[in-house]
Amino acid sequence: MSTRRIVVPLRPGSDGDATHKPTSPSYSEVNPPTIYLERLAAQWMQARGEAVPGMIYILERLPAGYALFQRPRPKDQKIYDKYLYGHPQHKPFDSPNRFFPHFQYIMENGGSSLGCPCTVCNTKGGVLPKTGLTSGFFSKGGSSKGGSSKGGSSKGGSSGASSRTSTQKAAPVATAPVAPQFKGRPKMIGTGMDTSRVDEEGTPDVYRNLIDKLKRHGTLDEAIMEPMSLDWRAEQEILPGVLSKIKKEPQWVPRAGDIVLYVREMPYNATLVRHPTTGVYVFYDRHQKTILDVPRWEAGLVGQTPAEALQEGEKDFSVSYSGVRVEPLPSPNNPDKSLSKRYKYVPVHYTRPFNLWKEYLEQVPQDNWHPTIKNALTVMSTMSLVGKHRFHGTWPEAQIRCHGIYIGSEMLAIGDTVRLLPKAHGESVCTDVLVIKSIRLKILNLDKASTNDYDEGRPYNSEAWIYGAAYTTEPSRSSKEWLTDTKPPKSAQNYPDMYPLHPPNKEIAVPFSRVLGRLFEHDAMLLWLNSAPSLDEGREGLLEARAFGRAHDNRITQSFGATWYWGDTRSEALDLHTINGLEVGKSDTERDPGAWRKKIKVMDGQPNAQVKLDAGHKSLRNFMAPATSKLPVRRQNLLPSSSDSSSGGSSRSGRKREANDESRNEEEIREQMRIIEDDGQPSMSQKKKAKVMVVID
Incomplete structure (x- = not known):
């Protein structure tokens, strides 16, 4: 009978x-x-107390x-000398025995080598302890006295034995029976708590950690959790209510x-109508049947939405409840943001889509x-993502x-x-609509990109795409074979008839810029334009606004080849x-x-x-598809923000650093902030199969 060969998975993190x-x-x-x-696999399994006689282990x-x-x-x-490269201090290891203490330390500390007792980290040479002695010698518990010493020799021998004498002194300690560190399933540091990669604020960089994990495992499908980020925790409380209200x-x-157009005041008994001769929108007195002044339109940011039902008739509450809070939009090119303070609560019918x-x-x-009109035009070529909740991919894409x-x-x-x-060819007006089923940030060419987001190396590529079911008003572009019992979108009622653009088992993917x-x-x-609307309303203005933004937003013009500005958050x-x-x-x-x-x-x-944190995260799963169960509305007027610390590796332009400013707190974090996580490959019952095909449109 052949000897079994067991593949030992790595734990998250690497230096x-x-x-x-x-x-x-x-x-x-x-x-x-x-x-x-x-x-390494044999030594590690033996150090963990999990080695089985007769088994062959391999990492x-x-x-x-x-x-x-x-x-x-x-x-x-004819003889080759082998050296292992990759140490953060750029010092090679000359044997598996010399590398094992370092390997074991980073496996037990989420990839961090801070305080590693190995001879290379401590720039010490000499005789290494035998494989059988390393279990207690370099474990987290056994290295508390001298393991983090980088200066002189270690009295307890945990610096790797700088001489034969010190090795002999350490032997009695090492041979003492040591209980396995893990009982049952080992504890893993989650990607949101792994401090081996941090952003510019010292918060664990979950997106870079997920990319590193994807590289190690080849495939990955994992919920994005950032328990060490208070921004992320706040978003988990706010976002479910916001999404529920939107639905x-x-x-x-x-x-x-x-961003909306709005007027601060409207004359009594007046309404907005389009002048039949000049085409200008004016105030019209319905009782006197006379044309009044031309409104002074401003552009502003909606900070708070109506808390009272939107319907005609007398309101039970003041305009601060039944209306919207609009803040005049300052220029992104001007450090003076005092315009934001001149906010106004206005009824919803005082506003129009920008x-x-x-x-x-x-x-x-x-x-x-x-x-503020030109200020708003300047930011029309900006984009930011909201509520990043799941990371999945197959190397080198995610x-x-x-x-x-x-x-x-x-x-x-x-x-x-x-x-x-x-599309750029063959069409001149808007005829298509899309029901959004998923919003995805694609990360490409990870194998060709630098692994350090803070250096000047090659970055990975990123693209934002929107997936969904598409319909068109042109019957010639549809097919009778694609007709289903599915009704067109509710908001498309009273527009020209809609026909599906693809079979029901497919989705169409479009870049965000086509929206x-x-x-x-x-x-x-009809109320806003005083005439029967078409799907093409606002198209020319939008294209002109985006062109204006590309030409006048300094953040775009000063970045060679850029056509959009991607922000981590809306602010x-x-x-x-x-x-x-509130300052943001x-x-x-x-x-x-x-x-x-x-x-x-x-x-x-x-x-x-941890139970409370998980419950908060699960509450967002109801928003992953259009057909969802209803959640209670939370009366929350705060503006949701994207917790992206990285997407931008893709979406963000800011750089990140690997240096950890909080070295004195790392040990405490590792001891108190562990997350149980199954780091192995998904079972057959866990693997998902695509239910629809995607067509790139």
Whole structure:
């Protein structure tokens, strides 16, 4: 009977530096590095107390960033000396025995080598302890006295024995029976708590950690959780209520974060109508039947949405409840953001979607425009994602699922019906709509990109795509074979008949830049435009606005080849310092992520802290598809923000650093903030199969 061969999976985290490679041409890479994989696996299983006699163990791979190279010995070309490269101090290991203490330490500490007792980290040479002695010698519990000493010799021998004498002194300690560190399933540090990669604020960089994990495992499908980020925790409380409210309201209702046209005051008994001769929108007195003044339109950000039902008649509450809070939009090119303080609560019918700016202002001389109009036009080529909740992919590509996206002036969410811009060839007007089923950030070419987001190396590519069911008003582009019992979107009622653009078992994927905006209900458009609307309303104005933004937003013009500005949050995309009177983002003078993380550790010290966190995360799963169960509406007027610390590796332009400012807190975090996680490959019952095919349109 043949001996069984067991593949031992790695734990999350690595300190490996892939840039550490030999420079001499006499070296060649050893792939696969079998000698290291087998010896490390055997020593590790023995150190964990899980080795079974007669079994052969082999690691699934080396930790990320490490690679084995060999060169012929100068005096005997038939013999090759092997060296392992990848140490963060750019020092090679000359044998599996010398590497094992370092390997074991980073496996037990989430990839961090801070305090590693190995001889290479401590720049000490000499005799290494035998394989059988390493179980208690370099374990986390056994290295507390001398393991973190980097200066002189260690009295307890935990620095790796700098001489034969010190090795002999350490032997009695090492041979003492040591209980296995893990009982049952080992504890893993989740990607949201792994401090081997941190962002510029010192918060664990969950997106880079997920990319590293994807590289190790080849495939990955994991929920995005950032328990060490107070921003993420706040989003988990706010976002479910925001999404629930969006699903219940018509699409024409302004949403938090939308940019709208609005008037501050409207004469008594007046309404807005289009002048039959000049085409200018004017105030019209319904009782006197006379034309009044031309309104002074402003552009502003919706900070708070109506808390009272939107319907005709007397309101039970003041306009601060039944209306919207609108803050004048400052220029992204001007550090003076005082305009935001001149907010106004106005009834909803005082507002119009900013995508219709040309229809309302085309006949008004630009000299008469309010300054906020051009401020809004300047940010029409901005984008930010909302609610990144799942990471999945197969190396070297990945996707991040999102609950929403801000494109220009509007917020879009799962389940919305949006209009699509015509393709560059063969079409001139808007005829297609899309019911959004998923919003994804694609991350591409990870194998060719630098593993350090803070250096000037090659970045990975990122693209935002929107998937869904598409319909068209042109019967010739549809097929009778695609007809189903599915009704067209609710917001498309009273528009021309809609026909499916693909079979029901397929979806269409479009880049975010093809989205014209939400499809507003026919009755609302009829009221706003005083004429029968078409799907093409606002298209010309939107294209002109995006062109204006590309030409006038300094963040775009100063970045060679850029056509969009991607922000981590809505406030960053619009370069806002305050929203609803509160400082946001980097402008928040009381923002202290380091202090927040300390408080998070205290909160999670409670027995039920993790249960509460998981419950909050599960509440968002109801928003992953249009057909969802209804959740209670939370009366929350805060503006949702995207917790992206990275997407931008893709979407964000800011750089990240690997240096950890909180070295003194790392040990405490590791002891108190562990998350149980199954790091193995998914079982057959867990693997998902695609139910639909995707067509790139």
